[in-house]
Amino acid sequence: MTTPTPARPGTARAGDVLHGVGVGRRGAVGPVARVHALPTLDPEAPLLVDGRPATPEQAHAALERAFDEVAAALTEQAERATDTVREVLAATAQMAADRALRTQTLARVDAGEPVVRALDAVVGQFATMFVAAGGYLAERVTDLRSVRDRVVARALGLPAPGVPELREPSVVVAVDLAPADTAALDLDHVLAIVTEQGGPTGHTAIIAGQLGLPCLVRVAGVTELADGTVVAVDAASGTVVVDPDDDVRSELEARSRAEHALAADTAPGATRDGHPVALLANIGTAADAERVAPGAAQGVGLFRTEVLFLERSTEPTVAEQAQTYGRALTALGGRKVVVRTLDAGADKPLAFATQPDEENPALGVRGFRLVRSNPDLVEHQLEALARAQAETGVEPWVMAPMVATPDEARDFASRARAHGLTTVGVMVEVPAAALRAREILAEVDFVSLGTNDLAQYTMATDRLRGELADLLDPWQPAVLELVAATARAGTALGKPVGVCGESASDPLMALVLVGLGVTSLSMAPSAIPAVRYAVRAHTADQCAAIAAAALGAGSAQSARATVLAQLDPGVRVTLGV
Known part of the structure; x- marks a missing residue:
């Protein structure tokens, strides 16, 4: 090739x-x-009404109607969708209905500016702010431009893009x-x-x-x-x-057949010599929990609860939250469910708890740090989880994101235990937490490595910048060193250390993580069969040797290549690597 x-x-x-x-x-x-x-348009071209250039009043009315129709269409589409798709569409509809976007655009039109130029200018300003903010807001630039194109098409009577x-x-x-x-x-x-x-x-x-x-x-x-x-x-x-x-077609077809065959194996995760490795699923909603329950996941290693919060104008009530958490706990039938408390703020702003503008939101008030400015958010969520526990008889594992110090871990643990939640942990996403993992684990019952953010903070690289993907590679030796340090602390104290970032879904990386001492891997449900197969094809000692080889590599590329070279050819063929 x-x-x-x-x-x-x-x-x-x-x-x-x-x-x-x-x-x-x-x-x-x-x-x-x-x-x-959307076709390329002359930004100075006037909007036409009955074949004549529209007056500012007519342009105002047409543009406002277009905003209303786009928001309504997106809302209707969201209502027909389910789960994550529903939430994402609802967020886009909310953007189309945003008063600031609409008001600023209409003000320009009222001043005589052509519709296309006015909308381009305002959307450009918002897009610049979103990109500068980074994180979740940077992701929404595509949504913003989609809203612009849809509104322009509606206003000018063009086919929707x-x-x-x-x-x-x-x-x-x-x-x-x-x-x-x-x-x-x-x-x-x-x-x-x-x-x-x-x-x-x-x-x-x-x-x-x-x-x-x-x-x-x-x-x-x-x-x-x-x-x-x-x-x-x-x-x-x-x-x-x-x-x-x-040859290329045959390779993809063979891999597809192999994936179907691997999915038939539903045994608990373990190495070839019986060392247990829990294989868990990442979910974002109670409906996700119900969908993965019949499968081979041994539980849930990451329940992202922010989906319940992000696109609301008011905080969900304790009763609403408890109903959602209880539904997920019930669906898993007593299997392990790790619930991450709200990971929002800064780059994931909440309409009901907006933080002051921050020059660097990725390093700002997010995750457990919200307790500094809005402690009730955390307390209400813990109260809801305790209520769900009481109503279902199922004990959730509860963890806080963006914890950097032992003091923060102790603070969260005391709050959770005060509500009657007994299995309490924190996320290790910040290098400081990995370096002080032993002290943090002394305060909590378990930790879970969020390798996406850990790579971002370790490599000082925005994880949404696609052109820097090589720096964000979870095979980077510096990131692996931090994972290893955390796993060593867990082994020393006899406490679980999981991984719930994207690296857990890579069958090759799974071998490294197991070799480092990670006790559970949480991933998209579709990734579980291949990871199960890879782990089961190796002994614990082989995984340890693979991990040592990866840690000794000089780059991300050589680390992966070193691991790949140690795989049996039959395993490589089955995994398609």
Whole structure:
């Protein structure tokens, strides 16, 4: 395979390979279907009414109506959706209804500015602020631009931009895909999603994962492929192969058969010599818990509770929260459920608890740090969890995010235990927490490593910056050293150390984590079969040797290559690595 120069529509050659960042391990082969963008418009062109340029009053009315219609359409779409898709669409609808966005745009139109220029200017200002804020807000720039395009199309009477009607199973290709577009996909005709921009933790990737679709982001040049071009999308290798030959097709088909075979194994996670490794699922809603319950997950290692909070204008009541937590606990039938308290603030602002503007939100008041400014949020959540425990008879494991010191760990533990919650832990996402893991574990019952944020803070790299993905690689030796330090502390004190970041879903990395002493791995449910197989194919001593080799490597690339070289060829074939 060769890396091509970017091809213009219709000029790509058979066998050309485009590279990007894969989300998951799945693959698919099918024709390209490109997402329609809004046509290029003259920002000075006037809005026409009955063939004549609109007055400011007419333009105002048309634009306000367009905002209303877009918000209503997105809200209706959200009501038909479920789970994470519903929440994401509701967030986009809220953006379309945002008073500041609307008021500033209408003020420009009232002053005589053309509709397109006015909306472009205001959206540009908001987008600049979102990018500067980073994190969750940076992810929403695509949503913001999608709202702009939809409003412009409505106001000017143009066809709505978005995914074309799919008449056959296709690979959807876009510069970036707004959540509203992703949620509207006809799943009977979508084989995979590939975008030129975006990141592996953005909305498109999250929804694609929920929908079980292969997904690649940051694939330069992919939108220059002509509609109908047959491509092979391989999320595991992060490649798009143009007009793939029989060997490429056969490899993806073989991996798909292997994945189905692996999924038939539902035994608890363990090494070949019987060393137990709990394999858990990451979820975001009670409905997610009900969906994973029949599967082979041994429980839930990360219940992201912020979904319940983020798109609300008021804090959910204790009763509402307790009902949600109780539903999840009941669904898992007594299996382990680790509930992460609210991870919001700064880059995930809450309408009912807005923090002052911060120059660097990623380092600001987020996670457990909200207790400094709004302690009731934490107390109410702990009260709701205690109520759910009492009502279901199932004891949740409770952990706080963004804990950096033993004092913070002690504070959270005392608050949780005061509510009758007995199994209390914290997230290790900050290098300081990893370096002081022994002291932190002395205060709590367990810790869970969030390797996404741990890599971000260790490498001083925004995890949403796709062009810096190499620095955010969980195989970076510095990140592995911090994981190892945390695991050693857990082993010394006899307390569980889990991993709930993306690295847990990588079968190769799972071997390293087990070898370092990690006791549980939590991941997207679809990743569990391959991880189970990889762990079961090796003894605990083999995992320890693999981990030592990875720690001794000089770079992320060499660490992964070193581990790959130690795998039995049959295991490599089964895993497709």
